[in-house]
Amino acid sequence: MPGEKVPMICGIDLGTTNSVIAYIDDHGKAQVIPNTDNERITPSVVLFDGAEAVVGKIAKNSAVTAPESVVQFIKRHMGEDGWTQTLCGKPYTPEMISALILRKLAQDAETVMGRKVGSVVITVPAYFNEIERKATQDAGIIAGLNVLSVLNEPTAAALAYGLDRLGQRKRVLVYDLGGGTLDVTVVQIEGTKIDVLATDGERRLGGIDWDDEVINTVAEKFKTEHQIDPRTDLDAYQDLRTKAEDAKIALSKLEKVRILCQCQGRTIKVELTRSEFERMTKAQLEQTETYLGVVLAKAKLTWKDIDVVLPVGGMTRMPAVREMLRRITGIEPDASVNPDECVAIGAAYYNAVLSMHQAPEATTALWLNGERTAPGALIKDIDAKARGLLQGVEVTNVNSHSLGIIGIRKSDGRMVNDILIPRNTPIPVERTKTYGTATANQVSVQIKVVEGEGEDPEDCVEIGTCVLSELPAGRDAGAKVDVTFRYDADGRLEVSARDRATGKEAKVEIQRKSGMTQAQITDAKAAIGGLDLG
Numbered sequence: 001m002p003g004e005k006v007p008m009i010c011g012i013d014l015g016t017t018n019s020v021i022a023y024i025d026d027h028g029k030a031q032v033i034p035n036t037d038n039e040r041i042t043p044s045v046v047l048f049d050g051a052e053a054v055v056g057k058i059a060k061n062s063a064v065t066a067p068e069s070v071v072q073f074i075k076r077h078m079g080e081d082g083w084t085q086t087l088c089g090k091p092y093t094p095e096m097i098s099a100l101i102l103r104k105l106a107q108d109a110e111t112v113m114g115r116k117v118g119s120v121v122i123t124v125p126a127y128f129n130e131i132e133r134k135a136t137q138d139a140g141i142i143a144g145l146n147v148l149s150v151l152n153e154p155t156a157a158a159l160a161y162g163l164d165r166l167g168q169r170k171r172v173l174v175y176d177l178g179g180g181t182l183d184v185t186v187v188q189i190e191g192t193k194i195d196v197l198a199t200d201g202e203r204r205l206g207g208i209d210w211d212d213e214v215i216n217t218v219a220e221k222f223k224t225e226h227q228i229d230p231r232t233d234l235d236a237y238q239d240l241r242t243k244a245e246d247a248k249i250a251l252s253k254l255e256k257v258r259i260l261c262q263c264q265g266r267t268i269k270v271e272l273t274r275s276e277f278e279r280m281t282k283a284q285l286e287q288t289e290t291y292l293g294v295v296l297a298k299a300k301l302t303w304k305d306i307d308v309v310l311p312v313g314g315m316t317r318m319p320a321v322r323e324m325l326r327r328i329t330g331i332e333p334d335a336s337v338n339p340d341e342c343v344a345i346g347a348a349y350y351n352a353v354l355s356m357h358q359a360p361e362a363t364t365a366l367w368l369n370g371e372r373t374a375p376g377a378l379i380k381d382i383d384a385k386a387r388g389l390l391q392g393v394e395v396t397n398v399n400s401h402s403l404g405i406i407g408i409r410k411s412d413g414r415m416v417n418d419i420l421i422p423r424n425t426p427i428p429v430e431r432t433k434t435y436g437t438a439t440a441n442q443v444s445v446q447i448k449v450v451e452g453e454g455e456d457p458e459d460c461v462e463i464g465t466c467v468l469s470e471l472p473a474g475r476d477a478g479a480k481v482d483v484t485f486r487y488d489a490d491g492r493l494e495v496s497a498r499d500r501a502t503g504k505e506a507k508v509e510i511q512r513k514s515g516m517t518q519a520q521i522t523d524a525k526a527a528i529g530g531l532d533l534g
């Protein structure tokens, strides 16, 4: 209803280097909301300055002068147990720092639009494990947001691309190269369904690795000329990092750039051509290239089966990336969606889809700080046509990591990870496997549930335990126990174990394991609540 200020249905791309927020407008179209500086993209950088936390461009630019009070690339630490950074004398977790970024995005969106943020869907790399997903969700909660779901970034991008093209069958290869991660995913759009067929990637490969090559080249030249390494001088290093990134971005348009490097009163000017730059970063590009083949093979497809190549992420603006995609796939990379914005756009659409499924005609619940505070975003205010379109959308997903249990292998007595649900299995899914008790007279069975690909339990992450106890005494080893994994669409895993002979059963539901308790979330909220976002 025009004029009526209903809360907004939002999607947030919380990126390693940049973040974007989008909302669904009255016509049912997702639109990016600029920040209060009128920029559509906000650097994911926080500057701590006493009682103030400044998020965005100013923080990014201040990294040079105040590196000790600036945090960047926090997404790389998401879910890392025990990681904190002390800023202005206080320790901050990745969740708290991410919460400041999310709060800034939401706060600016509310100021610019004059409407409340009703609910959000936050995107994560397909590569994130359950702990990292949960940490992202916690960050949203700490920011005071109503987080409906977390969504894989490539799925969001495919949704942004595919919403206007529902009804046709299209297989989309999403190649997302951002500031810090590479995600390659094959998504199938069929009818109203959007399915992830396969996904893989590299969690520590992105724009900064390209920047590092430029930095190292310039620094080596500087060393030869002045016998000083600018990488050992903090101010000079930060400054060079900014200039290297600027040079890389400029080289997407220009054939040649000049980089001025200054350190301790000395200066050099380095000229860098696009072809030199491409040669320097060939190994990185080739590394991304290998994932194309890997994901295609995982999806059991050939390039002939792919209809669309969708470049996502700021780095795909580089001509070399597009050329590589063209060469490998034989397909002209799509230019219809904005590589910087489509993830947030898709997340907003997904939020609309979820809101509609939850409450088709009425309001979506709005929970803030654990209390129902106001009516939620009104889906019925959206254009009837768009509503119909969104109503039909079904997004299915695959699990990004294998799920298994730790068992003793009969042949050699070694403890191994025995996988029940391999990665890339479409979810929801249910799998049962029968195991035997290890010893005679075993009256309880402890099932360690792990996430990971390797056989060695050391390489896996333990995500929960299911204990089946009070089994009858006096039995031989090998009493049969059926273990069932039920993995539902929103990432909840239910593990049950059933003793065949007695029918005795134990069940646990493994929520995304939270690194944080409710009390910790409340404390984190209080800690960042005192900070003014400027």
Ligand SMILES: Nc1ncnc2c1ncn2[C@@H]1O[C@H](COP(=O)(O)OP(=O)(O)OP(=O)(O)O)[C@@H](O)[C@H]1O
Residues within 6 Å of the ligand: 014, 015, 016, 017, 018, 019, 075, 177, 178, 179, 180, 181, 182, 206, 207, 208, 245, 248, 249, 250, 252, 312, 313, 314, 315, 316, 317, 318, 339, 340
């Ligand atoms: N025109 C351009 N040419 C080359 N690189 C660019 C261009 N524009 C942005 N970049 C680079 O893209 C990267 C940022 O991309 P993006 O904003 O998609 O990352 P992100 O979403 O924050 O990261 P991630 O997806 O890894 O979490 C930076 O390394 C930036 O330098």
Ligand SMILES: [Mg+2]
Residues within 6 Å of the ligand: 013, 015, 016, 153, 178, 179, 313, 343
């Ligand atoms: Mg991204």
